[in-house]
Amino acid sequence: MSHRRPTVKGDLSFSNPAVRAWLFQILAVAVVLAIVAYLIHNTVTNLNNRGITSGFAFLDRGAGFGIVQHLIDYQEGDTYGRVFLVGLLNTLLVSALCIVFASVLGFFLGLARLSENWLLRKLSTIYIETFRNIPPLLQIFFWYFAVLRNLPGPRQAVNAFDLMFLSNRGLYLPAPMMGEGLMAFFVALVVAVVVTVGLYRFNSKHQIKTGQLRRTWPVALGLIIGLPIAAHLAFGPALHWDVPELRGFNFRGGLALIPELAALTLALSVYTSAFIAEIIRAGIQSVPHGQHEAARSLGLPNPVTLRQVIIPQALRVIIPPLTSQYLNIVKNSSLAAAIGYPDMVSLFAGTVLNQTGQAIETIAITMSVYLIISLTISLLMNIYNRRIALIER
Template sequence: MQNLIDAPKQKLRFSDPKVREWLFQIITIVAVVSLGWYLFNNTQTNLQHRGITSGFEFLERSAGFGIAQHLIDYKESDSYARVFVIGLLNTLLVTVIGVVLATLLGFIIGVARLSPNWMINKLATVYVEVFRNIPPLLQILFWYFAVFLSMPGPRNSHHFNDTFFVSSRGLNMPAALAADGFWPFACSVLLALVAVGLMVRWANQRFEATGQLFHKFWAGLGLLLVIPGACALIFGAPLQWEMPELKGFNFVGGWVLIPELLALTLALTVYTAAFIAEIVRSGITSVSHGQTEAARSLGLRPGPTLRKVIIPQALRVIIPPLTSQYLNLAKNSSLAAGIGYPEMVSLFAGTVLNQTGQAIEVIAITMSVYLAISISISLLMNVYNKRIALIER
């Protein structure tokens, strides 16, 4: 006991790695906080000297301008806050559609790049080398001015079965409106999905226990058709269709996809799919050729071998760089300002900024939106990546 009391206390020395680690972290935090406070204080001082008001009260003021496309109800007397929501929804619309279409097209082109057929292989190679080397803004301008705006007017529009009309005003199509049997039909679809999930789980457990296969695809398809179909027969049709009609110089009724949306979505899809195709090709080639030979020795055909053996293993290589392409597509949607599509940058950081003069607030909101979208995509893809990762024992 006396030895413990008489023992000299250990002193903190700068030569200790742990001491230096904590010291540098504290200095970094203090420097970052000080820099942030200086920038904030300097900005506030400059705004006061110039008589510029700051804050987010402008979001409650009336916008006073029209918007070409809005997924929710909007009128010119609505507030800037509603304009922000419309711009956000339009950005998310392009992002979601672009991600889905680019993924499908990219996987098809990537597999085609490895095809033994000379023609298919070379066409896929030309597609990749052409579209990934042209800047996305130029592709957007090409599809907008050279393709969609050069189409005839509504009276001379290209039509398909008098249902879909393509003109310089965009794509007009029938609109689905909820009927009396909509909610029972929606509940029946949810019930069918739950039934399919339980069936697949039962089939997998049965296969592991007995080794007997079950036709999950056909059984699931039957459930998805029979349950909602029976509900529609009992409660009536869930939807009624409003057809577009030409009145005067434009179409009335139905849904319309404006040419700005079509050009932006098509350009981003084609551009991003070229990069996804190369990611898919590299992911497939990373899988050992012995896996293919083992599948053939078991009697699997090329199609099932690709779907059940090669692709599941290649996904572990594909997912990380694929996430980056999704992020690039979401951020490239801001290039819509070049053709006037009403998304976040052109609508909120453009029109609203020019009308209100609240540059700092508007830019901060716009940057926060893109940051939130990017982080959300990253989190979802990371969760999926962990689910398909190999678990070592």
């Protein structure tokens, strides 16, 4: 029989497991810090030997190149810092569009996989098994080169009521411009929403006390429509529209959605929706069948059962893998560089890096941006996941 010496409180010898654990942790941290210090010293030495100045002062220099799509004002003489903002907003735009479209499409595809309709079930299965097994880059090339680039030119563009035009140069839409009555319209809308919420709560308390049901939606509809119209008549229009017009070889004015944005949005939405559909299907099937039978025994119709009983329970299974798909969308948006969409990677880690030679700074900024976006999405999804989690009492 082996005899282990008991640990004495205050024993700082190496035989104390707690002391050994602390020593090993301190040693591991020291090794990591030494490696990081060596890499930094080596990098600084190589930069000095090549005469490359490090730092972020280059962000204040003029860029000198144009960007085909920018959500904020941008001119060729603007700084590299402005280029960073343009690339960041373009990345956020395509990521947000893909998250919305992929979620909606994936939800309905997931429901279709469980449908009792044989044709609908098989078509959704074919869709899912096809698009989730084709690399996203190939799907981007398909939508861009095989579909959008083969649309007619601006002079033969598809015309919708002389307001919207679709050509191989992109989709041109009327652009909203601020009018003199915008503030009044916004205030009227806020007042209508606040009054509607207060009225809904008052009617709910009245129903609990008396059992009498008072409908809120007729008054709410009148407020939300009537007050903004009254503000429009009293203070003028909140918006006016800049309609695109064909001038020369292309359209001028309006809001232009370039083909690169459309191809990237279509490809990533279709690709990711196939994975989301399987997540939705798995989440719904994870709910015990007894929940369906209990809802049926209460006489609840199928849409109400799905909306009020099944989906709330399935969300607890759906949210964690759904978060991973949202993160994949953000990371896959970097494939935009393959077709020239001006996102963070294409602009900052591409054009700006080549012009300035600040490889470490530009790559570090780009990596940090993707890290912050991903951590923000994870944080928001985890907060929502905790709110819907089952609490054991």
